[in-house]
Amino acid sequence: MNLQPTDILIRQSGSNESIWLSERLIAEICGLEDSYLKVARIRYKKTVRPCDLAKAKDFMPDSGKSWRWAKVSGHFYYCLNNIPNKAPKHYRNMFGDGEALLDAYKTVCQSKEETTLERRFKKHLKLVSPQYSEFYKDVNDIQRAALSKACAVLDFILDEKDDYPGTANKLYKDLSPVLSEMDLQYIPHNYLKLKEKITILETTDQAIVDIIRLPRAGNNNAEIYNDPEVFSWVMQMYADDSTFSQEHIIRKVTQMCELTLKKAPSRRWYGQTIFEQSKTQFLTGLKRFGASSRKSYIHRSYIPTQNALYAGDCWEMDATRVNMISHEGEITVIDKNGNSKTKKVEKYIIVVAVRDVHSGDILGYSFDYEENHFVYTEAMKMAVQNAGYLPFEWITDRFPGHNTPQMTDLFERMKGQGVKISFTSKANDKAKMERWFRTLQSVFFMDSKYFYGEGIQSRAKYAHRSAEYLKRIKKEAKKQGWNLEKSIEEASVHIEKYRVTPYSQYSRKHSKVHQSPSELHDHSEKPHVTFLSGATISKLFDARKKITLGNNGQITTEIVGVEFTYMISPAYYDIIKNYHGKRIVMTYDINDLSIVFLWAETNNLLVSLCEAELFEKPITKGPNKDLSAVGKAKARAQQIAELRDQELASMIGEDSQLMGQYTEKQISNAFEDNYLNEGYTIPLKKASGDDYSPEDIEDAILKNTSLNY
Structure with missing residues (x-):
């Protein structure tokens, strides 16, 4: 077959x-x-x-x-x-x-081989094409060879078409794929267009070299426009930071050409010579759009850097708007008469977040209506409390209030603990934080029905919810009592969801990372951090108040207009004793008043003393009477009294037995108990001029030896 x-x-x-x-x-x-x-x-x-x-x-x-x-x-x-x-x-x-x-x-x-037609065509092309080279001496060598081969194609068809079997178009159809495969230039590959060339040769007196020629040869409009002054006008306007449109530049340059009697270039010249050139975009991009513009980012260079190697190597802190629908709030305004009145307005909250660069975990965050040093302090405190340490470096921008005395003092205290504080106004210096804001919106906030969309500069198709949806959800939220507390709760839920969601569930870049940010942070080594106690964290971030210690370590003070009572444990008897009647510093967390920390102030430095726990005042009257707290307070007072009497007895010694009617029975009994328990010793004094000590005498008596004196 x-x-x-x-x-x-x-x-x-x-x-x-x-x-x-x-x-x-x-x-x-x-x-x-x-x-x-x-x-x-x-x-x-x-x-x-x-x-x-x-x-x-x-x-x-x-x-x-x-x-x-x-x-x-x-x-x-x-x-x-x-x-x-x-x-x-x-x-x-x-x-x-x-x-x-x-x-x-x-x-x-x-196993298809060249057909007989293809072999004849290639042989003819090799023999005949050099004969047409002499007709194309005004072009370069590459164009001359291509034009000569195109002429040889028509020459071959003229020789073959009369004897070629099949229909009148069969030769052209069989030759067309051969021309396409060889990619011959200046000759049509379509069989109908190829046949048109042969028809022109047969019906007119034109020769093959008259038909085969360079495209647009002899067209004066193809002449290159090369006026350097006009070129400089266009480049100057295109690089201007006014960001003129291309049409505006063309109109202005055309007017200048008319005023200076110059030939105006064609519209296509602007595009091919300037606007569409890559070098034009490279040379003018930064000047045209401005170095800080988002449109000029591809024209700026940057230095690729590695991620932090360990958790705590670096923390980044920044604020962004929480893109949840607004809730109703009140502001105070002053009318024309100078009277103040409240006005209802729509309010949005912002979040300040602290992010560990290595793991991506959000260690601390806080919410408010606007950026201030209070909300930043709360986020910083939460981060340090959750982590239990201070990072090696802390990067933040110059937020409102960063230079207030409170924040300056806090940063100095943190530097004293070994933290490097870095301030920056460049988004690239905390790029990880900026990228996290986008992830929070596009991945996690997207699940919230109260999320109204990304920022107004986002061009993504999914960036913004429709106006009809927002109108409907605002009505629903108003019925459900949408307010500040619910806005914060909704945002907090999704931030915590980010912390416990493995990266592989939503990130193609980290598709192999099956751990969540919080897991990565917990499992990572932390060789460069400074671990802190609860007292040190309180010293850094909590409010301070000076008090006088008295009443056997009992502290009664007012905080935000409310009276609180704290008790120092008898375990800190030495603190109660040594600082009785002295002024000390108390630090407290306004959000957790169950415990306070006490400090001694020395040369503007705070020395840790102890902690004191909140004492819930007992109810001693009425149906809710509870005397258990009274018993605990009495037991504490009794324990402190015993420690005091015991120490006093040891200081008075045997003289307590010789005071006759002035002898205090309690002190005398305490001394006797101490003596019988071998807790009392007669102090020995060294004689003047001797080279032995009381301890030497004691050892000699026990060993039954004598001293050489």
């Missing part, structure tokens, strides 16, 4: 695949004539329903009869399944198994 690459078609219709054989192959294998197949096609067409025939294009619908046919690119093909297999001819059996036939066809296609 002499298969050719064009003998078989494979047609896919839905899930069914059919094999179609060319008329040439069928005539050769079955020995049929064209007249027989022509009659077979007419008969088959009559078996197809008119409604199906109207829908048919190249392939006849399957009516179940013999010789189903199709016409593709001017050639007839017949479906293998519809070839008759009746006696005595058995035409279908002549082609064998369908799969074997396809395997043979694929082998033919893979």
Whole structure:
């Protein structure tokens, strides 16, 4: 079987695949004539329903009869399944198994060699093309070779077209893929366009070299415009930070050309020579848009840096607006008469967050209506309390209130603990924090129905909720009592959700990281941090108040107009004793008044003393009477009294037994108990001039030896 690459078609219709054989192959294998197949096609067409025939294009619908046919690119093909297999001819059996036939066809296609036409064409191209080179001496060598080959193509067609078998267009159709494969220039590859060239040669007196020429050759409009002064005008306006539009620049330069009697360039010249050039964007980008503009970011250089190696190496702190729908609030305004009155307005909250660069964990955050040093202090305190340490470096911007005495004092205290405080006004210096704000909005806030969308500068299609949605959700929120507390609660829920969500659930960049930010922070080593006690954290961030210690370590003071009582544990008896009646400093957390810390002030430094716990005043009257707290207070006072008496007795010694009627029984009994328990010793004094000590005498008595004196 002499298969050719064009003998078989494979047609896919839905899930069914059919094999179609060319008329040439069928005539050769079955020995049929064209007249027989022509009659077979007419008969088959009559078996197809008119409604199906109207829908048919190249392939006849399957009516179940013999010789189903199709016409593709001017050639007839017949479906293998519809070839008759009746006696005595058995035409279908002549082609064998369908799969074997396809395997043979694929082998033919893979081992396809150049056709006879292709071999003749390439041979002709090699011999004839040099003869046309002399007609193209005014072009460069590359163009001359390409133009000569294009001429040789037309020369070959003129030689072949009269004797080439097939229809009038067959030569052009067979040669077209060869031209495309060789990628010949200055000659059309489409067979109809190629035929037009030959038609011009046959119907006019033009020669081949008259038809084959460079595009736009002789066109005066193609002349290059190269006035340097006009070029400088355009570049000057395009680099101006006024950001003129291209149309405005063209109009102004055209007016200048008219005033100076210069030839104005074409509109296309502006684009090809200046506006569309990469070098123009490179040279003018920073000046045109400004160095701080988002549009100029691709024109700025940056230094790639590695992430922090350990948790606590660096913390970043910044504030952003919480993009939740507004809630109703009140502000005080002054009218024309100078009277103050309240006015209801829509309010939004901001969040100040502290982020660990290594793990991405949000260690602390705080909310308010505006940025101030109070909300920053709260976020910083929460971060240090949650982490239990101070980082090596803390990066923040110059937020409102950063230079107040309170914040300056806090930063100095933190520097005293070894923290490096870095202030920056550049977003790139805390890029991780800026990127987290985008993640918080696009990933986690997106789950909240109260989220109104990203910032107004965002161009993402999903950045903003529709106006109809916001109108509907505002009404719903108002009915549910949406206020400041609920806004903070909603935002806090999603921030905490971020902390416990593995990166792999939403980040393609970190698709292999199956840990959450809080897990990464907890598991990371922290070699460069400064771990702090609760007292030190209180010294750094809590409010301070000076008090006088008295009443056996009992402290009664007012905080925010409310009276609180604190008791120092008897375990800190030495503090109660040594600082009785002295002024000390008390630090307290306004959000947690269950415990306070006491400090001794020495040369503007605070020395830790102890802590004191809140004493809940007992109810001693009425139906809710509870005397358990009274018992605890009495037990504490008794314990302190015993410690005091015991110490006093040890200081008075045996003289307490010799005071006669002035002897205090309690002190005397305490001394006697101490003496019997071998807790009392007679102090020995060294004689003047001797070189031995009382301890030496004691050792000598125990060892029954003598001293040399």
